[in-house]
Amino acid sequence: MKKLRTFLIWTVIALIIENGVFLYFEKVYLVQGSSIKAEKVEKRKASDMKDVSIPSEAKDVKMSHDGSYISYLEDGALKIGDRTKGTVKTVKVADYMSINYTKWVTDGNFLIIAEKTKDAKKPYIGFYKYDAVRDDKTELTDLDLHKDIINLSSSKDNIQDMAFATSSNVMYFKLGKTSDRCDIYKINVMSQMEKVKTNLQGIDTIEVDPVNANLIYEQSGMVKINTGSKQTRIKNLSEGNVLGHSDSSVFIAKGKSDSISEIVYGDVEKPTSSWQRISLDNKTSTKNIFLTSGGRVFVNNSNKTLTDLTSKKNIKYEGTLLDVNDRGILCEVDGQSKVVELE
Template sequence: MNLLKKLLIWSIIAVLIESGMFFYLDKAYSRTSASDYKEVKSTTKSEKKTYNEVKVPENAENVQVSFDGKYISYCENKELKIVNTQDEKVQSVETKDNATISYFKWMPDSNWILICEKDSRDRINFYNYNPSKNSKNQLTDHDMKPLIIELDSKNDKVENIALSTASHVMYTKILHKNGKSDIYRSNVMNQIEKIKTPNNEIGNISILNLASNLVYEDKEEEEIKSVTQTVIKNKKGDEKTSTNISSIDFQDNSKRVLLGTDTQDKVYIGISEGGKISSILFGDLKNSTSEWKNLKLPEVTDKSNIVITNSGNIYIKNQSKSSVKNVVTNAETQYTGNFIEIQDKYIYALSNSKVIRTALK
């Protein structure tokens, strides 16, 4: 009996010790995990973003700024250079043998740059370049076939590219020597096709970031048009792409020009009077243009003086006063030098071969 009691007591003690050990380990693990998390969180220092007024050569052409101002790009003697504004290091982007830089453009929401190179066979090849890794990759489709546009002549050039980072759709405008233009569309798989527009008198182009519609100026018919593509499946499941081009219906016969689009798919149209913009009409293509907002400008201005940012802010630049004014808030910001562009709440301008950054008011 005594032996049975001893065995029972020791069994209970063992269970209590084991339970206590599990409880201790569980609490210790929980405390350690929480403590580690808090320690990492408390000791992690936010990266300090700095900006240095980097120098660019006097013969630099097509100076551009990345979306957050970390990089400045320009062409020098037909060579693409990229400068890091934090450490002022300069990178030279190499091209293939006998190829030349035809066009380049920063992504609207990342520090990647899209590059178009024209090769010795008068073809446009597309590349993306990541300056943080100094890596350059050619755009290809799912079969690893390069994305290429074959030009009609050596005088043809890439004049503009409108792209959506949301849908990965890109429209490329090729300008011919005779002033006519063609537009090519590439999708998320980098498959490319020419858009069959009613005519080739094409002005400014832009894209809806979310819906991926192309919006462009038809110079011959003096209309603003929208290009949509839909995928249709037949009974066998085969897919066919259907392209529809329609004119945006406005309520009057005023002359209009396309100013741009923002990341929320708003379209911005300038009402032209005597070759200058007197008001700005903007809204969503899903709604009737009668529901769009009409912003009357305090005074008429050239189209080139109007800046539409990705976030939908509207600015008027005054080169003679070296100022930029927000049309909605009337906040005016002075800057120094020759205006380059507006990116990430800053004005960038070139002064004495330096890129000067000024915070917008």
């Protein structure tokens, strides 16, 4: 009885510590440097917001989850278009750093930014969270306030992809190196940066399993899962392209990247034979497929329409298609942003 009581006490203590870590990450780490103010927020339609300028030379144009903000690079500077006001501002970057890669989180107006030092002798990449609402940038650190950085072996190394799910509080970063090789780093639930894969070859898209927070990556046409101690291929899937994830499923386009006719999605712990399937009427490239965080799949057609693969409805747009999410379709028309509202 005494041993059982001792075991139960230590079990409770362990649960308290574990929950405390997750609570810290969610309530402190992700909002550090920001003041909290309770207020009633009226949800605005993306199409009712104001247009912002998008220069013809803009690169890497992306839209925040609710369509309120647009990010892009102009001559190396990171610009944020605020569609609630119709204004554009420049994110401040230290003189000795440059923007390397950016990605919006899927359920908030936060941009994760990778910045690389300009010093070729001691190159490294640091990571920041930019709060678009407050125009506030905070450097990512672990629980001891040590900076989450990646020291580079070459100044030519760059972040090529990011993957994260806010439900798991885990982030993965693909660091591209020479000779088509890469390393993959992870910020774990303790907010610590660690290398999980070294010198991999033929790596394309990386993703995160939203259920178990394991790394998923595409390597030479094969989709693999890394659980830390081992890596395995997804069962019953000979060739595939990772599209992304929703709250509980991973989406994979089957076949070669330029000839996709079917998309499957489900729990990576289960064989793909039990997954849900979406058939395409015509074969297309993965470049024409857009997956939203809510699990909606769209195909871009040559006649300036997007097809919703669930409802089979076609949605018209103007200009150049830039991005798609659950709130709308972002286009550039005559140097201005245009967002087509999604139902």
